[in-house]
Structure formats: structure tokens, C-alpha cells
Amino acid sequence: MLFNSQEFIVFFIVVTGLFFLLPHKYRWAMLLAASCFFYMFFKPVYILILGFTIVIDYYAGILLENEPDKKRKKKFLVMSLIANIGVLAVFKYYNFLNDNITGIATYLGYTNRIPYLNILLPIGLSFHTFQAMSYTIEVYRGHQKAERHFGIYSLYVMFYPQLVAGPIERPQNVLHQFHEKMSFSYPRAVSGLQLMLWGMFKKVVIADRLAVVTDMVFDDPYHHGGMATLIAAVLFSFQIFCDFSGYSDIAIGAARVMGFRLMKNFDRPYSSRTIGEFWRRWHISLSTWFRDYLYIPLGGNRVKPARRQFNLFFVFLVSGLWHGADWKFIIWGALHGVYLVIGNLTEHRRLQIRNAIGLTRIPAADRLVQQLITFILVMVAWIFFRAPDTNHAMYMIKKLPSAFSELGQMVSTHSFTSGISIAPMRLLLCFAVMGVLEVVHMLQRRQSVVLLFQKQPLLVRWGAYYLLLFSILYLGVFSNREFIYFQF
Amino acid sequence: MRKFALRIILFCLVPLLLLIPLSMIVDKGLQKSHHFFFAEWNDLFAGHIQADMLFMGSSRAWVHFSPEIFDSAYQLNSYNLGLDGTTLDMQLERLHIYMRYNRKPRYIIQEVGLNTVIARQRELPQYAQLLPYLSDTAIWRIYKQQYENASLAERYFPLFKYNNQFPLIKEGLLSFAGHGVAATKYKGYRGQLLSWDNSFSNFVRDNPKGYALKIDSQAIDIFKDYLKWCREQDITIMLVYAPYYYEADHYITNISELKKLISGIAAENNVPYLDYTHNYLDSSKRYFYNSQHLNKEGSEILSRMVVRDITPYISPAEQ
Incomplete structure (x- = not known):
């Protein structure tokens, strides 16, 4: 079901x-x-x-x-x-x-x-x-x-x-x-339902809406340019987050209504500054599983540095295989393993570079640059995850740089929509719903949205519930699309 | 727990009190709208058609037969019930609903061709055309057959069926207030003011060797039963195979088998069969906007030809 x-x-x-x-x-x-x-x-x-x-x-x-x-x-x-x-x-x-x-x-x-x-x-x-x-x-x-x-x-x-x-x-x-x-606990039941509502919004309104565009490009990349490919890769990064974290929210919320406490599975992963941090925020229950039952038995942090890096890479390779019996998932896992190993080996050098160019003197910019680089790395890996096979994925990755020349052309011709093979209205809606997600995430960075919400008067709370509910009912995409992670 | 249950009930009731009347207004508005999705369904359910002669078929009926030309030639009230993208069984579903609200036609001009003897295709184009009438049992049955994701919530939960259809909600509200869109068809027909597009060359590129039409035995039985039903109802049915662009012949590998089958069934049932497929119209792109559809100029020429050729089957009192 x-x-x-x-x-x-x-x-x-x-x-x-x-x-x-x-x-x-x-x-x-x-x-x-x-x-x-x-x-x-x-x-x-x-x-x-x-x-x-x-x-x-x-x-x-x-x-x-x-x-x-x-x-x-x-x-x-x-x-x-x-x-x-x-x-x-x-x-x-x-x-x-x-x-x-x-x-x-x-x-x-x-x-x-x-x-x-x-x-x-x-x-x-x-x-x-x-x-x-x-x-x-x-x-x-x-x-x-x-x-x-x-x-x-x-x-x-x-x-x-x-x-x-x-x-x-x-x-x-x-x-x-x-x-x-x-x-039965009234506040707990309300909190569970809130989480379910938010999870449903992420799945039906955001993930499935983005899927309309990503399916179009990923299933037939040969008929799309670099810009459309780049947009689809960005959208898919958000789609898979909303799809999977939406499922987790509904699961945790449904259990919470009955009084059961399930572990947190996502914690704003795209705000991560490093790949290591990303994996502490993405699919936490799986990351910690691999940490506790594979990485630590292999020696954890107690082994020599070279062995430790190998173990990290190996764990991510297995994680890729866990996701699916396909080379594209193995490559996806291996890519994250490589990211992590290189990230660990270059940590000191990267800090030196950031210091040298003065980036660390502006903490907000420093954080933003790191977040952006991490996001780009994760996004490129997602292409392997979503593409029908490795050939399609390679084709799309090779096509990504042409997005910049296409952008240059758009700027010079003042035509920002004609170069993209995706309907502008459709894209606008996608970015609008992603905007909602990011606003919630920004609020969450400062304090718990749930606590913030609880302080509001009843009218505001009910207004927000209705807004979410009506968005699900009348803006949601209902094609009974399965959750992406069901296949695993 | 009681407080929680009461609040949940209250939470659900408040929007329902607003949504139920709003949904009814939108439905009523669309049921009298001239929007091209709904115009014929609205005429049909309101019993406004009461036609002597009906044009039946797929889009090839809808864009090919001009009631204006037929009405001016005969003392008849004709109406075009062509339904875009449909096979015969779906067209008959609409005919049966028509019969519930309108008097029986004396003549039916049935367009025949590629869609006549193939299995039903899912996903009716412009699926929203059925939405204002989902409460009707027959429409609901058709809707469920057409869309595998059809859900009871669409039928019963207010406005849910108009999910992501905000222009339709707007049209429903405007039409309810008497400010809906103007009619774009005349008695179900709209001549297409279009010139030849590149859909045929795309088709040829994608199917360089063409394809064989999957003739379906069940669809053949439906076709035969339909002709028999017309005879029992004392309805004169005439089969018309409208022209298509001649090059399309090469890309449907069993087209001659199809034509032979249709003419055989017509002869077997003693039904007039008018075949215009090798008519002079078929060799000029001027009359078509794609390989299967005549534009306004072509369809008006065809309508006049059909008017001329069906005269022997029309009662003298109506000529």
C-alpha cells in the first residue's frame, strides 16, 4: 500500500x-x-x-x-x-x-x-x-x-x-x-499528523511535480540540451530528497500518532559543507547501520590512515550495491566513496586555499561555497542513480558543461526560455514548490519549526494546515507514483 | 482523545462547508459552458440536440462533417458527435448516453477507418471533458475504464477532480455567472483553419517501415452488433470512409485488409458504404492539416460530396 x-x-x-x-x-x-x-x-x-x-x-x-x-x-x-x-x-x-x-x-x-x-x-x-x-x-x-x-x-x-x-x-x-x-496523547498525535502532512506535501506536491520534468529529461536525454540536463539534475536532487524524506516523515508521523518513536532519517542534507556531513544528514538510519555493522568491524578509525580510507571507500561501494543490483548504483556508491576519500585527504589543503583567498574571513560566503560544491558533487552522482543506465548517465554528464554556453547564448539573445526544452510554466511551478521547501529549511536552521509553529495562535496554525492540505489536494500530482526507495 | 476527535471533525467540516457549494457552482458552470471540452456533452445532457441525423466517429468525424452544410441541403437537424481519439466502443458509449436524453436519430453517418476495428485505447484525450458529469453512473463507468488511476475521491470529494485544473475552475465560475467562453464549434463541428504540419513526416521518420494495424475480433463484433442495433432501432446508418493523405497508404501495411473487412461487413449488413479514400482530395496537402485530417476547406468539400451521395437514402420528405 x-x-x-x-x-x-x-x-x-x-x-x-x-x-x-x-x-x-x-x-x-x-x-x-x-x-x-x-x-x-x-x-x-x-x-x-x-x-x-x-x-x-x-x-x-x-x-x-x-x-x-x-x-x-x-x-x-x-x-x-x-x-x-x-x-x-x-x-x-x-x-x-x-x-x-x-x-x-x-x-x-x-x-x-x-x-x-x-x-x-x-x-x-x-x-x-x-x-x-x-x-x-x-x-x-x-x-x-x-x-x-x-x-x-x-x-x-x-x-x-x-x-x-x-x-x-x-x-x-x-x-x-x-x-x-x-x-493517547493529544500533543503527540497532533505532532505526528503535522509530520505526516508535511511528508505528504513533500511527496505529492514537490517530488511528484518535479518528477514530471526529470522523467522527461532523464528518460530521453538525447533530445535535450545541456541547460535542460542541468536543470533536470538539480530538480532530481530535490525530487529524491522530497520523495524519500517525505516517506520517512509519513512513517515517523504515523508511528508517532500511536506513541512509537522512530529514528530521524534526514536532517537538511543539502546544507552540508562536506560529503562526510552529507552522509550524516542523508538516510541517517542506513549510514549509521553501515557505520555500526560494517565500518567499525572493519577497524573503524583505529586502523592506519590508508586502510581507513580504503574501508571508507569499501563501505560506500557496498552502500551503492545495497541500493540496487546495477552498475549505475555501484558507480554512484563508488563516486561517493571517492568524494569522501579525496575530501579527507585534501581537508587541510582546502582550508589553506580558503584562507589564502580570504574566504574564511566571510563565514557566510565560506559556508555557501562549501555547500554549493558539496551539492554539485552530490548532484553529479545522482545522475548515475536516476539515469536508466550508465551510458545515459555518462552522456548526460558530458552534456552538462554545454549548459554554460547555452546560458551565454540566452543572455546574448535575451531569450531565457527558448533554449530550454522544458515548458517555462512547468519549470516555474517546480522552482516555486522548491522555494517553499527551502524557506522551511531556512527557518529550521534557526529553530525547530514545530516549536515555532506551536507558539502561533490557532488561526495561524489551522491556516497553515489548510494551506498544506489544499496544496496536496489541488496542486498535488496523483498518479500513484511509487516512492523511489521502494525498489530497494 | 475526544477533544482530538472533535477538533479533527471540526477541522474537516470547515472547508467542506465552503468546498461543497463551490464544487457545485463549478460543476453547474461547466455544465452550461461553451468551452470546447464540454459543449457537446452539455448539449447532450441538457437534451438540446434532438437530432435527426448524427455524425459519429473519432476526430475524423468531428473535423470532417459540417452540420451547417447538411442542414442547408436537407430538411433535417444534424449534429456532430465525433469524439477525438476514440475507438468505436467509446463512441457507442456516448451514443447510448445521448439516447437517454435526446430523441432517437433517423440517420447516423458513421465515420469508419483506423479506429473502427481496433481494441479500445485508454486515456481519452482531454480527459477533463468528463469531469462535470462524474456523478452520472455511465460517465463514471467510462471514466474508470479510461483512467486506471481514477479514484472515488474524484467523484465524491469536492473539487478534487479539478486537481491542477485551475483554468477549468475559473471557467466554471465565470460560466456560472454567465461570462464563460464563447462557443467555438457549431453543432459539435469545427472546421480546422490549419495548413499541413510536419506530424506525418515525424511519423514516417519514426516508422520508416510503417506498421500493421492490430485488428481486434472483439471490436469487429462490436461493430457488427452496432449495425444490427441500428437496424432494430430503425435507424438508417451510412458508413463513410473519409479521405486521408494518399502517402499514408504506404505506412499502414494492412490497410487494404481493413478496407476489405469494413466493406464486407457493410455488404453483409446491407448498409451503405461510401469510400472517399481514393478521391481527388487525397493527393493534395492543400486540403489536409495532417495525413488523417482534412482542414476546413477539405472538410467542407467532403461534406458536400457526402450530401450529394447520401440522397438516395434520405426520405423524400426530408430532401
């Missing part, structure tokens, strides 16, 4: 209503049933895969806790991880690997006889697999007690708000909440 569908509105009202009407002891069962329904709305049969990993990890957790022998404990953990990664490998990476084997075999003059699997990727597989893996790892590390209640454990993996696109939760943060008796 999509958050931006009418079915979800009914689902949310019914489930939340039932949650508070039912006695505490039945709530987990109702939430689990609702989560199953939510997931099965996409493709019912895939719940079996989810069931398989739930059963494996539930028993793995108990075995890990009961086992005093460290070696055997490790063995149980490895078995559980293999089961989880195995599911990912079969459903997400098998055909990709097979395609590459075919490519190499053909190049060498052989025929690949490994069969191709005609299967669809279950929605949100990477998300719930990672969440399940974090449970067994935490139990193994002794940071989390094994959950003995099978229903509650299932709910930990399947809790509908974050089931298909995160945030990827940790058992320490969420599991105990399913045992707690949640009572």
Missing part, C-alpha cells in the same frame, strides 16, 4: 483508531495483522520471504542468547547472516551476477548456461533484511536481549510505517516500545 494513496488514508484511520480502542494485550496482534495486510497489498506471496527471515532470526536470537560458547555463538550469527544475505542474494543480486557472468563468458567465447530467474524484487527487501540483521548482531554483541515473544519480534520486522522504506531501526530503540502500554 502506498502512503500517497486513498487506501492508506482509510487504513491509517482504521488501524490507529483500533490501536487505541483495543486493550494493550491485543494491540501487537492487531498491528501485526495490519502490517501483513499493508505488505500484502503490494504482492501477497512475498510475505512468505519475510516470514522465512523472521522465523530464522527469531530462533537465531534465542540461540545466540542461550549459547555460552563464543565460537558456537559466532557460528549461529554467521548462519543467520547467511540466511538473510542469501535471500537478498537470490532475489536482488542473482540475475545481476548472472548477467555479468554472461557478459564475461560471451567476451571469452563461452556460453553461460546458468538459468535466469524470472522473479520480481520483493518491495523493501533490503530495508527489512537490514533491520532483521541488526537484531541478530545486537543480540550477539549482548546489547539487546533476545525477544521471546514471536509476535512482538515479527512486529519489529514488519511494523507497517517503516516496513518498506525505513527508517532502518535498531532493536534497542524499537523492540521495547512494542511492550510498552501506549496511551
Whole structure:
């Protein structure tokens, strides 16, 4: 079920209503049933895969806790991880690997006889697999007690708000909440609904509107000039942010109405001054997952500098692969890894340059330049992420510099619209909705918008709610477009 | 929780009290508008058509048959119900709605061609044409068939169906106040004051080898049933294959099969079939604005030809 569908509105009202009407002891069962329904709305049969990993990890957790022998404990953990990664490998990476084997075999003059699997990727597989893996790892590390209640454990993996696109939760943060008796709280419910409304606005009004333009250019880049390509790349950077953070906001908000606290997933990532900071602000639940379960086990900051840089690059390579079984995602991850390594290695030199040209004497300009450079780097990487394949992406990146000559031409001919193959009115609307987002982000920089909002009189608050609601209803793009991150 | 529920109800009620009447005003306004999306639907639902002769078909009917020419030639009231971008089944849906509000026509001139025997295509062009009538069961059924994203909210939530259609809301309000746009068609027809464009050369570039029309057996059955229904209703139906630019012949690889099929069905059902496809009009771009559509000059010549050729089938009292 999509958050931006009418079915979800009914689902949310019914489930939340039932949650508070039912006695505490039945709530987990109702939430689990609702989560199953939510997931099965996409493709019912895939719940079996989810069931398989739930059963494996539930028993793995108990075995890990009961086992005093460290070696055997490790063995149980490895078995559980293999089961989880195995599911990912079969459903997400098998055909990709097979395609590459075919490519190499053909190049060498052989025929690949490994069969191709005609299967669809279950929605949100990477998300719930990672969440399940974090449970067994935490139990193994002794940071989390094994959950003995099978229903509650299932709910930990399947809790509908974050089931298909995160945030990827940790058992320490969420599991105990399913045992707690949640009572209704007016301010909390209002705050949850506010977040849902804002998330829906970001998805339906901003992301899906920008998608109309970005789809046009990215799907057929050969019929667009450099300026249109540049605009599409900028718009896509905002589209994917609004799409994914919009989903996270709705997820966190829906859980909050019932009293559950999910972790923050985004924190104004495009205000980052470095790529490292960007990854502390973008998809936080995944970044911290990789930090805790891959980067630190590889040695973290305790290893030699060269090894540390390699580890960083490796983590981003894996992160790219996590996003999708396609070379374009691997390149996207690798690019971020390269950015990060170069950023770390040149940190001191860059500061020297900024000092030498006097940029650091004007902090606002210094910050702006760093933010702009970071944004451009991220934007170029997004081209790989969004383009249909690496060839299209390369073509678009090569085309970007021509945007400047096109701009020169526009200035000299005083014609700012004729050179762009995108309707001016459409573009204007896109920039208008992006402007709204940036105003909110600027306010957020100074203080919490929620707190600021709470201080306002009722009329102002309701006016703002209506403005958002009417924008969603009458300015929103309703084509039941899936959230981009569902594919992962 | 009660306070919360009450506030939510109040929060929802306040805008609904404004939106419901506003939605009704916009609907009513568009239902009497002369905007080219709605003009024929409005005439049809208001029972203003009451035609003796109907022109049916796709855009090739809409831009090809001038009721003014037919009305002046015969003692008849004719009306053009051509529906842009539609296959026969969709055209028949409109005919059945027409019959609910208007008297049965005595004659139907049915344009035939590429859209007659192919499967229904989704996404009616100018989908907004149906919006003021979504409360009508038949229109709602058509709307759902045409758009897979059609939702109940569009039918029931005030103004939601006009999402991103602000010019239409404006036209609805203006039309309600009696200041809507002026009519641009005469009895459903508008001669196109256009000259030859480059859509055909684009088509040739994209389809250098042309394509084969996918003739659909279900669509053939619908066509045959339609002819039978006309006979049962005592409606004289005449099939007209209007001219198309002659070079298009090379790019629809099974065009002769299609023509043979249509003429065969016409003969089988004893229905007059007037084929103008190899008429002198087809060789000059002067009469077309693209390969399938005649411009105003061409359509008026065609209308006069059809007037001449259907005389044997028109009752003497109406000549």
C-alpha cells in the first residue's frame, strides 16, 4: 500500500483508531495483522520471504542468547547472516551476477548456461533484511536481549510505517516500545499528523511535480540540451530528497500518532559543507547501520590512515550495491566513496586555499561555497542513480558543461526560455514548490519549526494546515507514483 | 482523545462547508459552458440536440462533417458527435448516453477507418471533458475504464477532480455567472483553419517501415452488433470512409485488409458504404492539416460530396 494513496488514508484511520480502542494485550496482534495486510497489498506471496527471515532470526536470537560458547555463538550469527544475505542474494543480486557472468563468458567465447530467474524484487527487501540483521548482531554483541515473544519480534520486522522504506531501526530503540502500554496523547498525535502532512506535501506536491520534468529529461536525454540536463539534475536532487524524506516523515508521523518513536532519517542534507556531513544528514538510519555493522568491524578509525580510507571507500561501494543490483548504483556508491576519500585527504589543503583567498574571513560566503560544491558533487552522482543506465548517465554528464554556453547564448539573445526544452510554466511551478521547501529549511536552521509553529495562535496554525492540505489536494500530482526507495 | 476527535471533525467540516457549494457552482458552470471540452456533452445532457441525423466517429468525424452544410441541403437537424481519439466502443458509449436524453436519430453517418476495428485505447484525450458529469453512473463507468488511476475521491470529494485544473475552475465560475467562453464549434463541428504540419513526416521518420494495424475480433463484433442495433432501432446508418493523405497508404501495411473487412461487413449488413479514400482530395496537402485530417476547406468539400451521395437514402420528405 502506498502512503500517497486513498487506501492508506482509510487504513491509517482504521488501524490507529483500533490501536487505541483495543486493550494493550491485543494491540501487537492487531498491528501485526495490519502490517501483513499493508505488505500484502503490494504482492501477497512475498510475505512468505519475510516470514522465512523472521522465523530464522527469531530462533537465531534465542540461540545466540542461550549459547555460552563464543565460537558456537559466532557460528549461529554467521548462519543467520547467511540466511538473510542469501535471500537478498537470490532475489536482488542473482540475475545481476548472472548477467555479468554472461557478459564475461560471451567476451571469452563461452556460453553461460546458468538459468535466469524470472522473479520480481520483493518491495523493501533490503530495508527489512537490514533491520532483521541488526537484531541478530545486537543480540550477539549482548546489547539487546533476545525477544521471546514471536509476535512482538515479527512486529519489529514488519511494523507497517517503516516496513518498506525505513527508517532502518535498531532493536534497542524499537523492540521495547512494542511492550510498552501506549496511551493517547493529544500533543503527540497532533505532532505526528503535522509530520505526516508535511511528508505528504513533500511527496505529492514537490517530488511528484518535479518528477514530471526529470522523467522527461532523464528518460530521453538525447533530445535535450545541456541547460535542460542541468536543470533536470538539480530538480532530481530535490525530487529524491522530497520523495524519500517525505516517506520517512509519513512513517515517523504515523508511528508517532500511536506513541512509537522512530529514528530521524534526514536532517537538511543539502546544507552540508562536506560529503562526510552529507552522509550524516542523508538516510541517517542506513549510514549509521553501515557505520555500526560494517565500518567499525572493519577497524573503524583505529586502523592506519590508508586502510581507513580504503574501508571508507569499501563501505560506500557496498552502500551503492545495497541500493540496487546495477552498475549505475555501484558507480554512484563508488563516486561517493571517492568524494569522501579525496575530501579527507585534501581537508587541510582546502582550508589553506580558503584562507589564502580570504574566504574564511566571510563565514557566510565560506559556508555557501562549501555547500554549493558539496551539492554539485552530490548532484553529479545522482545522475548515475536516476539515469536508466550508465551510458545515459555518462552522456548526460558530458552534456552538462554545454549548459554554460547555452546560458551565454540566452543572455546574448535575451531569450531565457527558448533554449530550454522544458515548458517555462512547468519549470516555474517546480522552482516555486522548491522555494517553499527551502524557506522551511531556512527557518529550521534557526529553530525547530514545530516549536515555532506551536507558539502561533490557532488561526495561524489551522491556516497553515489548510494551506498544506489544499496544496496536496489541488496542486498535488496523483498518479500513484511509487516512492523511489521502494525498489530497494 | 475526544477533544482530538472533535477538533479533527471540526477541522474537516470547515472547508467542506465552503468546498461543497463551490464544487457545485463549478460543476453547474461547466455544465452550461461553451468551452470546447464540454459543449457537446452539455448539449447532450441538457437534451438540446434532438437530432435527426448524427455524425459519429473519432476526430475524423468531428473535423470532417459540417452540420451547417447538411442542414442547408436537407430538411433535417444534424449534429456532430465525433469524439477525438476514440475507438468505436467509446463512441457507442456516448451514443447510448445521448439516447437517454435526446430523441432517437433517423440517420447516423458513421465515420469508419483506423479506429473502427481496433481494441479500445485508454486515456481519452482531454480527459477533463468528463469531469462535470462524474456523478452520472455511465460517465463514471467510462471514466474508470479510461483512467486506471481514477479514484472515488474524484467523484465524491469536492473539487478534487479539478486537481491542477485551475483554468477549468475559473471557467466554471465565470460560466456560472454567465461570462464563460464563447462557443467555438457549431453543432459539435469545427472546421480546422490549419495548413499541413510536419506530424506525418515525424511519423514516417519514426516508422520508416510503417506498421500493421492490430485488428481486434472483439471490436469487429462490436461493430457488427452496432449495425444490427441500428437496424432494430430503425435507424438508417451510412458508413463513410473519409479521405486521408494518399502517402499514408504506404505506412499502414494492412490497410487494404481493413478496407476489405469494413466493406464486407457493410455488404453483409446491407448498409451503405461510401469510400472517399481514393478521391481527388487525397493527393493534395492543400486540403489536409495532417495525413488523417482534412482542414476546413477539405472538410467542407467532403461534406458536400457526402450530401450529394447520401440522397438516395434520405426520405423524400426530408430532401
